[in-house]
Amino acid sequence: MRWSWKIANILGIGVYIHATFSLLILFILYSSWSQGHTMAQAAAGVVFVLSIFACVVLHEFGHALTARRFGIRTRDITLLPIGGVARLERMPRDPKQELWVALAGPAVNVGIAAVLVLVSTAIGMRFDWRLFSWSSSNLFAGLIEINVALALFNLIPAFPMDGGRVLRALLAMRMEYPRATWIAARTGQALAFVLGFVGLFGNPFLMFIALFVWLGAAQEAATTQARSSLDGIPVQRAMLKNFQTISPDESVTKAAEYLLTGWQKEFPVVWGSQVLGILTREDVISAIRERGPEALVRDAMQRNVQSVGSHETLGGILRRLHGAKSRALPVLHHGQLVGILTMENIAEFLRISTAGAHRSPR
Ligand SMILES: [Zn+2]
Secondary structure, eight states: OTTEEEEEEETTEEEEEEHHHHHHHHHHHHHHHHTTOOHHHHHHHHHHHHHHHHHHHHHHHHHHHHHHHTTOOEEEEEEETTEEEEEESSOOSSHHHHHHHHHHHHHHHHHHHHHHHHHHHHTTOOEETTTTEESSOSHHHHHHHHHHHHHHHHTSSSTTSHHHHHHHHHHHTTSOHHHHHHHHHHHHHHHHHHHHHHHHTTOHHHHHHHHHHHHHHHHHHHHHHHHHHHHTOBGGGTSBOSOOOBOTTSBHHHHHHHHHHSSOOEEEEEETTEEEEEEEHHHHHHHHHHHOTTOBHHHHSBOSOOOEETTSBHHHHHHHHHHSSSSEEEEEETTEEEEEEEHHHHHHHHHHHHHHHTTSOO
16 A cells, blocks of 8 residues: 555564554644643553554454465555555455454454453453443553444444445355345445435534445445456456467567557467467567567567466456466467467456446346
């Protein structure tokens, strides 16, 4: 995420702090100072803020470590003023796993609150149910309240809160994933609308949360739609079937000719029935510049190109294509070259298929 700095690396996961989170801390310090608090009180304020910060990190590690149990790695954890974000490598496909991963965050806060309640009771603090507060206000009491609030806030059944994922996971056990997401996203937006409406009458903070929830729901619905529209689709449907191949013994001038007279920008280099590599437009240009027009394809091509099986689905391939050096992958069927797959192809395929899908939400 932009505007964030790495502050720690815990259990192999980078923890980042977003610039806006430090603004929140500064704001708390400023309001403590402007209320005429002493240095000791301001220091206590800082300790309190750092403790909240630690609770948010633990919340995110609840998600990350539960995901790890299901074999899903976490790229990083970023702290924002509205909470933390653990960027998982992917979301679990099994609704039950998603449910556990989503619940693990708020569960950590409940756990922290429970431990603090035990400690506070042990040191003689009493909770007054009539006043709904602790007998003495101190760090423990504040942190218990914060952790209960964190758990409750995150369980609001709306994206991007954990509650949205809980709702989606529960729905997905009974129906298809895209439909579950659609219902969960709409529920979240309805809730955002109500929040915003209530906020209109006096609480601007509620309106801020409402906007945040609204955008989160819309984004979740959009990414899920894009993913599900790719996941069920075999590579065969989006690959180029009419394509030009080139032999490793030909000169790059021949390739340049193909570039000028056709639309293809990447050529599979084929010898017999074997795919040796891929020759891209950039390879042709740099070979001509560095070695002249007589340079051979075999010296200019990219070797060790990953290939794709024609039965694979686009969802998995897209990630590999992002990571691959080459922007084109040969598609093989029983070892035979049957097509090539490029980013442009997939993008084109998506444009065409979503043009149809947008007319009727599933
Ligand atoms: Zn969470």
